[in-house]
Amino acid sequence: MINIQRMMLVDNEHLYGPGKRLLIYLKGCSIHCEGCINPHLWSFEGGTPLSSEEILKILNENDLDGVTLHGGEPLDQAEELLKIVKDLKSSGKTVILFTGYSKKELSSYKLKIWNLADIVVAGRFQLKKRNVYLQFRGSTNQRVFTHQGKYKGYKLKDGYTTALFTIGENGEMDVNGFLTDDIAELMKN
């Protein structure tokens, strides 16, 4: 079982990867990048446990391509996450991993997850290298690996950013994605 903050169905290739996916925000992060857009996910306290069986049920019921693992820092739960990633891959599902670690920092559990993932977006977010016009990444130092699996050789589409506004029944608005300064300013008003 992994410990998560929230999960949601997504369909936006620029932000979360190809196809319809289950986006999972894992709870807790030990890295704490300056300027992180999800500092509310740093704490390992609280959260909700989630199993392979529950994930596969959601994927199959909604005809999804796979999961996108976000955080928090997914690899800080490597031992439990490896079991889940193995189950997903053996069921023919794809896995996209967002991690603040670089490959050379990884222990065995973390490295196994990295090697199983179809796409890995890796590296610390660096505020001084922030660029919102990149696919998947928030700063220019971050790297994307498409070393194996369904998306091997995937071509990145940089040059624009995407903001996804979801409007609830009561008019409340939830925003996902990398915002330009213009749109971020607009959202404050």
Next chain:
Amino acid sequence: MPEKKIVVNVSDTGEIDAETFNMEGTECLEELDKLLKDLALESKTTKKEDFFRNTTKVENTIKVKK
């Protein structure tokens, strides 16, 4: 009813494309207008075929202030 969504793409040359999903009739135009009017200098809206049915999908291309 599926969630109402607006997807806004902003290019590094300052152009914005916005698409709405699961909104009916003119609601999508109103929501886009609320969201983007402070940013836009000029706007061109293309109503897709779906606009004239219940489910609306509108593409809106806007030249953004730089």
